[in-house]
Amino acid sequence: MEGGVVTTLHGAGGAESWVIVEKLIRGKVPGNLWRVLGGVGLDALDDGSYIVVGDSFIVFTSDSYTVKPIFFPGGDIGGLAASGVLNDLVMMGARPVAFMDNIVVEEGFPLRDLEAVVGSMVKTLVDNNVALIGGDFKVMPRGEVDGIVISGFAIGVSVKPPIVDSVKPGDKIVVTNYIAEHGATILAAQLGMLEDAKGLRSDAKPLVKTILPVLEKYRDGVNAARDPTRGGLAATLNEWARSSGLTIIVDRGSIPVRIEVAEFLEMLGVDPLTLASEGVAVLSVRSSIVDDVVEELRRNGENPSVIGEVVEPRSSELAGKVLAVTEVGGLTMIPPNAYNLPRIC
């Protein structure tokens, strides 16, 4: 990365983001300081980190949110930030208990809007019985921050060891609901296309009530859990394949994409697998219990599908790769790239 500058690609959750995290951050920290108190941290690079206190596992996570527009169909940046941070705890199998916020606002930001986004953040926390135990609020001079940035930090508790993603051969890949809803909605809003692309709505929601109980109940058979936000399903699956050295094969036709979303993205030439969901989990589940997990998720109001499986790589080139069986029976690779350049000659 000598001589270059940071581009939006570096933050898009694809291979470029990985380079930043790996080389610029983790590489500079001595290995003995990657984790403390019997827990995991930078060694796992999962949704969150934990330490062990007595018989309990205390799980931490933090994330920051910028989104254009701030209000979008299905939510706003406040609710998005709260549910996004809580979901990272859920994906570790931890029950969220406390939250702290960091709000940076641009001078001139409408008070009414501030009240609305903070309101939906607080409501999300209250609905899920999570305490707001502190935070910080800053105002930046006009032009030095774009509107508003909300960061959240949260603490969760788990009695069992948290889910540190580690997919196993034979696992089935479960997606808990329609994907790419949030990403498609934001894209449509940015293009001024919400009028045309009717029926688009962000799926941003906390997964504390519908998915956490399932993860707690089937903890032993869930080998990995992740919310496919930046970079979408493609990024999540590729990260799992790469870190395990295994192959993940998915059936493209069984990946749930709502028709409105599919048609809109088709017009854009954007692959739904690369777009963010904010209310979906991807699970890697031991095959013997996958039917039970799916059943339980459905009972809780989710709409789960089994989309593929984890296998031993058939050849060395296949290690760490994600493949898709296409609708016509072909086999293609799903690359981790979160961007979209013309390739066809």
Added chain:
Amino acid sequence: MRALRIVVTGLVQGVGFRPFIDRLVRQIGLNGFVRNVGGSEVEIWVEGDEEGLYEFLAALFNEKPPPALIDEVVFEEESPLGYNGFTILKSGESRILRSNIPPDFAVCKHCLEEVLDPSNRRYMYPFNSCAWCGPRFSMMYRSPYDRENTSMAKYVLCEDCMREYRDPSNVRRHHAQGISCPRDGPRLTLYDRGFTRIDVGDPLVEAARLIDEGYIVAVKGLGGYHIASLATDDDVVQRLRERKRRPRKPFAVMGLDTSILELLVYMDEADREVLESPQAPILLLPKREDSPVSRLVSPGLSHEGVFIAYTPLHFILLMHTRDKFLVMTSGNVSGEPMCRDDECARSKLSQIVDFFLVHDRDIVNRVDDSVLRKTGGEYVLLRRSRGFAPAWIKIPVRLEREVVAFGGDLNNTGGVGFEDKVVLTQYIGDLESYNAQVELLNAIEYMVRNYGVSLRDSVIVVDKHPLYHSRRLGVEYAERHGIPVVEVQHHYAHVLGAAIDRGLSGRVAGLAVDGVGWGDDSTVWGGEILVFDAGKPGAYRRVASIDHIPLTSDKDTLKPARLVYGYLARKGWNLDEVVKVVGVRDPRVLSEARVVFRMVDLGRYTLASSTGRLIDMVAALLNPSIERSFEGEPAIWLESLAHSGTPRLLEGVRFFIDDGVMRLDYYGLVTNIIEMRGAVEPGVLAASFLYSLGYYYGELIAGTVKGEGVSSVVVSGGAAVNEYLYKGLKERLTLEGLEPLLPRNIPPGDGGLSFGQVVAGGLIRLT
């Protein structure tokens, strides 16, 4: 008494060369031996009187077997060892020099005569072959071409065949490695679509009967599976299109021989020779108005892709059909490589065909049919595979190191290079398919092993496109072997390849007219003039290019009307005007227009100086609903349309300098076409646009190469084969005393990319 040790390289193995030498030596009365050597050239030791040796050397060149090609003969005088008689020795172990792996040859006329002779023991034998013809590369596990190295090894020669094999007077079968007969050779079986064997007397005759009844039959052939069906019945062709999910891409038509094909297309003597050559390629020829072929075979196109039965199996099959010609298309699932084994056929083709006609000889290397067309009266390769690959192409320069190149992503071929030779793999296909990626790796491995490429001293060449699978595969390959990777710009590989192929050495202007290739400036290129030194590759200067079209994604390529929305948006048109130009009414298409318009408005696009996209955009102006269901469809459609009009030079282009690059601005050309659409015949507009584009490319070259010392012009890239573009270019360049040279031995499209990559990788200075 004198003795000579002679080493012959070229295409000398697997073509009946040793039996030929053996017979020649006996005729003249010399002694010694002949043998294939490991890497696969032929070593000859002859001793006798001086006169006899001279006679031998002369005959070596003048009387060689038809498919043999001699690149080089090295001989040294030795002291006679007193050999008694002459023998064909077993292949030597040690390699002296490298030599060619023989490609597959179409059945020769002698073998066909035997098949048609009721008194011959090979009467109606589908696998007849001899030293001059038959499968080679497609059945070779490894080099050299000896029977035990091929999938014929499991068939043990009967006494009659053995007698022929040992008989020095039998020119075509003495030591011919692949021969067989009905007693000892491969067998045919007919299966139903569930792959259950059907008991019939003659599976071949029964398959012909089923095809005549309108069934679709998969036929395991030489380099893979074909799918055969009637070409004259609309319902059958339509059914095949539906089952193959291939709405419009043309099917090839195989005829019994050229006289049958003459009922379908117009051909001249040279075309006939090409069709009947040992390569027996598919050749695109103009359709006859009274052709009996269903219009659904190549809907809306002016030309038909035709070839002749190139194995006895195909010949006998066609002989027993009513029409004597059939649709013969590759047996694959859309986008996937053609099947070459039963497992693939069973799992993938049973959705498409009703029956399978299968033989039990393994196809070791998949080899697709090669495809040629004519541009400016010359033959150009569209796909270089069966009959050509993997024989090497000699180049007029010596590579400084050995090279492995991974090609592009569409129509992929890989390549290896050593000494003054480049070997391209057989056609691999579209690397979007994972199976095609595996085949590329296997094909490269095959060439590396059998041509003895020393990986330790090699470089790996990849394209610059950050998302190309070929690039990733090449980089991973280099990492596995711990060797350096060199990136070569797409269009430089195209034009350098063309220049080397045409034997140029001085300063060359290369015109790349192409679809999408990643440029040096993170934009997409495809309409570039690069000036370079063909003798000292490495540096090039991009002196000119066409102006940009914004691309929002690959969707714009699949639906060319989107190119119009985006291009006009960037030219400052408003959405209503754009929508009117394209004539959009359907609300969904209207939404799409708005999406593209907005994306361009907001700067979410990649700039592309792409000829392919410009042609696509003009195709959409003349036919807004056009979609690309196969590679190059809009351009092929536009060229077909152009045949109904006469080209004239359109006005409206402008040249300007931008960042040191001379740009051709075609906006005026586009607006002219928009205005003339109602008043001028579409065929005239199509022909005139393509011709004018070529003409102004010529003008761009004329204007930018002054003072560059350029003596030759090459043109390459996927759009270079366009008849009218080439014509315009040629006519403009003629005014400058220049002539645009197309590559001859490699495809101008991305199937030839690896050739230029190998040359560049073998010659540029490594930093």
